Amino acid sequence: MASKTYKIGLILCSTRTPRSAPHLASFVHSLLPPSPSTPTPTSPYTVETIDLLDWPLPLHTTEPTVPTRLPAASLPSAYTNAxxxxxxxHIAxxxxxxxxxxxxxxxxxxxIKNAIDYLFHEWTGKPALVxxxxxxxxxxGRDQLVQxxxxxxxxxxxxxxxxxxFQEGKDWGMQAKAEGGEDLGELLDDKxxxxxxxxxxxxAFNELLALLQNVG
Known part of the structure; x- marks a missing residue:
């Protein structure tokens, strides 16, 4: 039987412009261990970026029902807004x-709070890393989001x-360059x-994979 390929979403929680999130997302991607081709010791996975800028969710939703009150089996068709x-x-x-x-x-x-609050069942039970x-x-901010x-x-x-x-010095300059859309190659390649x-x-990512497989 073929092993399951897990689909992991990397959510860019910032929609501010300019921002350093896209550069940091690429950096995070580069550090993650390669997906295995066999089911042991872990199953294959893919990591896909979810940029909230691509999802302009209005602050005031017109949905008539609170997400927690909708039966999970009825989603996404139970929502009234396209x-x-x-x-x-997408999240499911x-x-x-x-x-x-x-x-x-x-x-x-x-x-990110607004994007989370649009839904409920689509998030529940799934592993997460901030x-x-x-x-x-x-x-x-991390501790609050974890809560x-x-x-x-x-x-x-x-x-x-x-x-x-991002402190005074080398990494402070990185933030300014990232927000300006400049290349960060030399900084990110510095081991x-x-x-x-x-x-x-x-x-932490390995812990995330372990949770996906109910290990540990």
């Missing part, structure tokens, strides 16, 4: 998620925490740059 139905079907197609989330004013962006970034790593994901009954990887900090965060990301 945009909601499309968002529901994934087995797990990596939330690439910045910290704005000591919290996480409104865009990768934060910000002036000091975005830990406060929300737990409320959705998602299985969240919390150890090790993963946060990319000594964000060394601890690189290791933590791989460890």
């Amino acid at each position: 945009t909601t139905r499309a968002w529901s079907a 197609s994934f087995d797990a998620f990596i939330f690439l989330c910045p910290q704005y004013n000591w919290g996480y962006p409104a865009a 990768v934060s970034y910000g002036g000091r790593g975005g830990g406060l 929300v994901l737990k409320g959705l009954r998602m299985r969240v990887v919390e150890d090790p925490p993963v946060g990319f900090a 000594g740059f964000w060394a601890e965060q690189r290791v933590a990301l791989v460890q």
Whole structure:
């Protein structure tokens, strides 16, 4: 029997322009271990970017029913709005998620909370990993988002925490370049740059894979 190929969504939680999220998403992709071609020790997986800029979900939804009150088996057809139905079907197609989330004013962006709140059943029970970034790593925003994901009954990887900090110096210059759309090749190729965060990301991602297979 062929092994299942897990589909993991890498959600860009920022819709601010300019932003460093696309560059960091590419960086995260480059650090993830290659998908195995055999079912052992892990099953194959794909990682697909979900950019919230591609999903302009209005802040005030016109859905007449709170998502938690809709039968899971009725989705996405139970939604009345075509945009909601499309968002529901897209999120439901994934087995797990990596939330690439910045910290704005000591919290996480409104865009990701809005995108989450459009749905409920499509998130529940699925493994999740929050990768934060910000002036000091975005830990406060990450913790708040983790609390929300737990409320959705998602299985969240919390150890090790993963946060990319933009401080004065080399990484501060990286943030400015990323927001300006400049090439970051030399910075991201530097193996000594964000060394601890690189290791933590791989460890956390492996935990995510283990949760997908109900291991550990």
